[in-house]
Amino acid sequence: MDHSVTSMQLPSPAKLNLFLHITGRREDGYHELQTLFQFIDLCDTLDFSLTRDNNIIISPAIEQLPTEENLIYKAAKLLTPFKQNPHAGVDIILKKQLPMGGGIGGGSSNAATTLLALNTLWKCHLSLEKLAELGVQLGADVPVFVMGFAAFAEGVGEKLQKVTLDTPYFLLLKPNCHVSTGQIFTDKYLTRDTPPIRISHALKLGGHNDCLDVVRKHNPEVNEAYLWLKNHGDAKLTGTGACLFLAFDNVRDAERVRLSTPKKWQSWVCHGCNTSPTHDALNQWIKQNRDKCPK
Numbered sequence: 001m002d003h004s005v006t007s008m009q010l011p012s013p014a015k016l017n018l019f020l021h022i023t024g025r026r027e028d029g030y031h032e033l034q035t036l037f038q039f040i041d042l043c044d045t046l047d048f049s050l051t052r053d054n055n056i057i058i059s060p061a062i063e064q065l066p067t068e069e070n071l072i073y074k075a076a077k078l079l080t081p082f083k084q085n086p087h088a089g090v091d092i093i094l095k096k097q098l099p100m101g102g103g104i105g106g107g108s109s110n111a112a113t114t115l116l117a118l119n120t121l122w123k124c125h126l127s128l129e130k131l132a133e134l135g136v137q138l139g140a141d142v143p144v145f146v147m148g149f150a151a152f153a154e155g156v157g158e159k160l161q162k163v164t165l166d167t168p169y170f171l172l173l174k175p176n177c178h179v180s181t182g183q184i185f186t187d188k189y190l191t192r193d194t195p196p197i198r199i200s201h202a203l204k205l206g207g208h209n210d211c212l213d214v215v216r217k218h219n220p221e222v223n224e225a226y227l228w229l230k231n232h233g234d235a236k237l238t239g240t241g242a243c244l245f246l247a248f249d250n251v252r253d254a255e256r257v258r259l260s261t262p263k264k265w266q267s268w269v270c271h272g273c274n275t276s277p278t279h280d281a282l283n284q285w286i287k288q289n290r291d292k293c294p295k
């Protein structure tokens with residue numbers, strides 16, 4: 001078989017929460033949210049190569065993370081009951097660029113990219129909706145990466161309405177610390193009763209991040225970076241942090257502020273997107289391989 005149809009390289013982008021309101025708490029402890037998700041063109045890359053040995057191999061390993069806990073592995077495992085060929089396996093090479101514990105959803109994105117790639121390579125023929133339903137077991141942020149459109153989200157982040165947003169440039173800052181999502185969501189002082197808003201309100205007026213004060217309290221580095229970034233505009237926290245971001249109309253202004261960023265913090269200039277780069281690349285792959293793929 002042509003090698004191109006047995007392998008696939010896909011980007012795995014980060015997301016930003018342009019705002020994050022916590023509107024309630026469910027009985028299982030999870031929080032009801034309202035958020036606006038946008039993708040950015042800052043990405044990990046995943047290379048998938050089909051094998052015939054029924055194994056899931058991921059390299060290089062992520063430091064201090066056993067393979068069985070890697071969300072890429074868990075996503076591949078979730079799809080194994082749906083493989084057309086029970087002997088099909090996969091070798092996956094992960095080129096990691098996204099910082100972990102940054103609130104930009106790198107792990108969830110890797111899981112979604114794996115679901116999308118293997119659904120095609122293993123010919124599972126599952127719909128995006130079914131993949132999102134499987135993916136939410138791995139993390140609240142997986143469905144938006146599976147669906148691949150910028151979205152107003154409710155529930156725990158899985159009830160998605162497609163939106164079209166402005167696509168500014170962002171300066172993204174990663175303070176030198178790792179925020180535990182679980183710790184933020186269990187803090188007794190977290191605001192959990194922001195009144196729900198309508199999507200029209202969200203699109204017109206935006207919102208705030210209810211996690212910001214609690215994250216700043218637990219993480220002095222985030223506080224310091226927030227105060228620094230605020231001097232340059234409307235600084236925001238994504239998810240439960242640690243990353244902060246600021247929107248710009250043009251790339252020059254974003255680069256100018258980045259140049260003055262204290263070197264102790266990682267920083268990137270990136271572009272907001274309404275479609276996930278994973279979907280753009282997957283659609284391209286499908287177009288190129290349509291005639292070569294046996295049904």
Ligand SMILES: C[C@](O)(CO)[C@H](O)COP(=O)(O)OP(=O)(O)OC[C@H]1O[C@@H](n2ccc(N)nc2=O)[C@H](O)[C@@H]1O
Nearest residue numbers: 017029030031108139140141156157181182185239240
């Ligand atoms: C904060 C966001 O990034 C916003 O997009 C997500 O809601 C978090 O998604 P995530 O990192 O995929 O989070 P998960 O792995 O599902 O959950 C981590 C922990 O955070 C808490 N958690 C998470 C999401 C949520 N809506 N309510 C919660 O209370 C739970 O204690 C959970 O054990």
Ligand SMILES: Nc1ncnc2c1ncn2[C@@H]1O[C@H](COP(=O)(O)OP(=O)(O)OP(=O)(O)O)[C@@H](O)[C@H]1O
Nearest residue numbers: 070071100101102103104105106107108110141239
């Ligand atoms: N493939 C993966 N890439 C990154 N992290 C992973 C992966 N698999 C499992 N993890 C675990 O998930 C944790 C959170 O990683 P992730 O990059 O998704 O953080 P995050 O950006 O804060 O996510 P979120 O915005 O969803 O809270 C990591 O600390 C790591 O232990």
